[in-house]
Amino acid sequence: MDKQLNGAQIVLQSLQDHGVEHIFGYPGGAVLPIYDEIFQQESIEHILVRHEQGATHAAEGYARSTGKCGVVLVTSGPGATNAVTGLTDALMDSIPMVCITGQVPTHLIGGDAFQEADTVGITRPCTKHNYLVKDINDLARIMHEAFQVATTGRPGPVVVDIPKDIQFALGPYMKPKAVKHKSYQPQLKGDMAAIKQAVELIANAKKPIFYTGGGIINSGPQASQLLREFVKLTGFPITSTLMGLGSYPSADKQWLGMLGMHGTYEANWAMHDCDVMINIGARFDDRITGTLDKFAPNSKKIHVDIDPSSINKNVMVDVAIVGDCAHVLEDMLRVYKSDAVTPDKKALASWWEEIEGWRDRKCLAYKKDAKAIKPQYAVERLYELTKDADTYITTEVGQHQMWAAQYYRFEDPNRWMTSGGLGTMGYGIPAAVGVQVAHPKSLVIDIAGEASVQMTMQEISTAVQYRLPIKIFILNNEYMGMVRQWQELLHGGRYSSSYSEALPDFVKLAEAYGATGIRAETAAELDDAIKRMIDTPGPVIFDCIVTKDENCFPMIPSGAAHNEMLLADSEGLDIEVSDAGKALV
């Protein structure tokens, strides 16, 4: 006979059995039995956030920087609805997360009880899967399944909604076994015939490019290693999406930088002109492709993705390989080596010559300012002064996020946490909290915007409480800069509601929270101020006053193609954006 535990104990026991060390949460009536169990044990540390959205982003930061599953615990009703943004964010960016929500007792469900919400109904479209536990006998199995579903295949968030009576009820507990789920069995190994076909395309490529994404990071460090080996072996150029930064070292000369809407000139032109595109773990997102009918028009496309629904969703490909990036890369490498493939050296040399021509355009160059701090300069200096430390970067959403992606340089995976798919302002501070919990000794910096940080600023209090020395580096341009930029380009410079009016004094705000505030207003004082930030043992809010009207370039305007990029020194800004383009986001 299995051991009998109550529901709350089953939850805690299963968390322990899945190796959970930290959970991010916020209490309330419908989860009190679970909180009571947390109180009575020591192996799992609970991090009390200040808003349930913060718990979800913290869990995302924790997951993305460790490769482990992030765990969230919130109460019913408003606790669950507050978690919806982070669940959606995790779904879009394929982040493994288990979110436990309290629910009103079973017999009250459906009666509009106090703090009742149809949590499984609300979260059905924003989770990979969800469960309402109606029988204590199912709880242990569901907890184990939740971890399996969240962490395997294409990772994602899973909600387990547990009514309060179930948390008190007695039931059996059995250990997680390698139970084979009846219907859920993601495919890890790629089809060998397709892999051989891919290698043949690669072998005959004249203008190849690797286009990689977050799938490499999700697959684990081994995928990055294999990718590096393969890229080196072929001598091909490589670019990556926002989500994939760090899977290939940016210091390497085969690295072209990020591609897409704010990607580099060389990466986007190489994508446009390539004859063989090797997409590994990316999903042809609209930020990447630009207008589809002009996307890499003369290319054969290989697509490796663990999610079969990503294949041919936006872009039709020539060779589709469903499988885990590391597994497929391993097989590809093996075939490549055993076929003794030698790339067409001559073709490759002239391809690189073309690429160097684009690189010479120096698309990330910007006009320096002797006195004021340019936002690009601020990120460059931040990079120079932190690159030798054990650094993790999170961001908010906006221009600063793109400047961080362009000017901060990543050599390793799991060092870069950003909200890509959903573009959630307010992601950065709680994500930094989560990263710092996982890496207490590391330097964790949120490259932020003054508007975004105000969405989840309260999490600085969490950082103070748990002595998490996160650094919030605000590129304060007094605008919702990215909105202002689009208004400048597309709406005649009518800056409707995009000025950051009535800003708090961030230095005083930091002090009010018990953190340290630092401000830099001139280029001359920037380095010293950054050094002070790094040397401060506790959390810091750094108010970096930057030039206000800077635009983020390069840029592919909506509705345009990769070879129609705007550069900082493009003549004026009177670009033609089609009406169809204007309607895009």
Next chain:
Amino acid sequence: MSAENQIERHTLSVLVDNEAGVLARVIGLFSGRGYNIDSLTVAEVDDQEHMSRITIVTLGTPPMIEQIKAQLGRLVPVHRVVDLTVECESVERELALVKVAGKGDARVEALRMSEAFRARVVDATPDSFVFEITGNTEKIDAFIGLMKPLGLREVSRTGAAAISRGPEAM
């Protein structure tokens, strides 16, 4: 128009765990991603394994149908998805209950037509019939069309149930 963007009608058969919310997942997927549902039929088909079979008739271009299949396959409780329109020979049946009210010649004509269509009378009053008819969707459409001028009052249809021909199971 190329075959790529020709709208086609496909019948998908989806084997799922019969658990709470599974139908909501399937329907939510269709509405959330803007796919069409022409008809949808669901019932438990294996009470030992608690499996249900959902038959969905949908409209879309071939790439859209492929995408629908892949999205359905991604749902955790979904065991299998088969496109009965392209992957095998199949039979498709729908049941309809058709109420027709009328007197005199119209009533006689309705009854005569029902015999031609092998519909059954399952309810009769001096001035109405309820016919039960099974067949493929076109046959039922045709029958209902014929009943319109003969006093058609209301229709209840099940939507299509479909299965592959031959000895193989999905």
